[in-house]
Amino acid sequence: MADIDPDIQSVKLAALDFEGPLDLLVYLVQTNEVDIYDIPIALIAEQFLEYVESMTPERLAEAGDFLLMAATLLRIKAQMLLPQPTAGDEEKIEDPRRELVLKIIEYQQFLEIAEHLREHESARRLVFPRGYRDWVEEDAAEDAAGGTREGRGEPGGRASLADLLRAFAALMRQAERDRAHRLEPLPISIEDKVRFIRRHLLGAGRTTLRELFLPAEPRAYWIVTFIALLEMAREGELRLRQGDTFGEVHVYPGKSNRR
Amino acid sequence: MSESRDDAPPSAGEIVEALLFATDEPLTARGLAALVGDATPAVIEDVIAALNADYLRERRAFRIEPVAGGYQIVTRSAFAPWVRRLRASPPTPRLSQAALETLAIVAYKQPVSRAELEAIRGVSVDGVLRTLVERELVTIAGRGEGLGRPLLYGTTAHFLEYFGLTGLDALPRPEELEILFADREREGEA
């Protein structure tokens, strides 16, 4: 029943983008106007393969999924060629296309739902919620006078699970990099850093953490500096003081710093 | 400046309007009722219907819409061209077809594993899932029982808000779709 000029068909097909092999199958079933429950598998397999052959090398990554489906189609086609069982046994033998048909139908339904969601997305993009939050008169006046306003941030100002997971993923990558660094033996020891910190303290009388953690150094060196600082603090050789919570940390000589 | 109207106590309608005006998030009828004081959710729904009738008659540029199980006051879509000009930042991009398809499956099959999503779509959903989790449309809904206890995914409240859906049940039921869901039970006989 599907009498389509194969040339036109393949030209059109190759120009189209499909989300995957099932998307392509849905398209072929629809454009050929075949009965989904009685798919002419030979015709569909042929057109499917034509499309796969037309796929450009850039789409190699997706090609695997398409090739897998092509193999399935060819297997079904072969099964269809096997001699049919006698009439009495017929209902006991499953149609080799059955599983595929169910998948296509299910996928097609989700395409419809996706379409439905797309319509909702479009409609929703045309309406806008209230923009300004500090709406009561006094608050607005305060705001105009330079008052602070809560950052609007993400929905509800809440951190989402995605935020949390992203933070951890970033830390893991950082740890990975640090580990890579640590594999090489460090050409610097804690003693080296202790001497470096002492020099700083003696020279200036006091210093800050910012000055001790040299930006140009690899991160692993910072850890050495950090351990050296803790060591010296424990020995009473220096004291660490922070002005306010996020302020600069100052380093002073400690009581035992007499040498 | 002049608050020189009569001093009648504010009506429930006025209070509901003030509350909906004061936030950009949907408020539930129950939450509104609690905030108003002596009102039931049913009264709130009547009040909202009356407000919407007012807005229509008075040609206000906004209306109250049911969304994500609550109510939100939004501009009418006719004003989108002007409001868009106002917004300096470009709107968030539309979801890709792949993202929409995956989201559709998550919405119906939740909680659902990546493997199930891939079986239905016939392609990998790794990148798409990441986008959906990052855009807070999908979240982790637990772990499955199967081998390796795979992560299961589900939709978020933001999903409903993004699409302006009142709830998951606002999605078309399978029987409303043109093609019926395949009768999976028959598979057992084979």
Added chain:
Amino acid sequence: MSESRDDAPPSAGEIVEALLFATDEPLTARGLAALVGDATPAVIEDVIAALNADYLRERRAFRIEPVAGGYQIVTRSAFAPWVRRLRASPPTPRLSQAALETLAIVAYKQPVSRAELEAIRGVSVDGVLRTLVERELVTIAGRGEGLGRPLLYGTTAHFLEYFGLTGLDALPRPEELEILFADREREGEA
């Protein structure tokens, strides 16, 4: 849903209302005039006066107020008591990046000591830990074996609720996380 009013093009008044409704900054008459299109600032001021007269007559809960050289829609102060109640659950500030990172480590490594947290994050976590404990996302989970038997921290039930997790095992394992959030860094805060 029904946008079924007459199809007359929106008036300047309606557009100004939509713009003031949806903006997050006060808008000047000049700015509004530019956005509306063919209107002068003087026309805009007339339009705003007319809108305010409407609001007063129709007993709307808001009005347009001149602020900081511009205009803004604000809720009438008579409704402040109700709107305050809406805010009564104080708008907890968004968790900082430092807090999120620390929380993530606690979630994955619990029970974990402060020293371990600091070793991983490379900075002091005192303030951040305090915030997390105050917000009931993290709690003391016991004492370690080491020198001085340091306090160990773990996540709370509220943590699960906050992030919508069904349980701690719903946190993706590192290898699963990699799939979800792999090398996104380069693309910035996607």
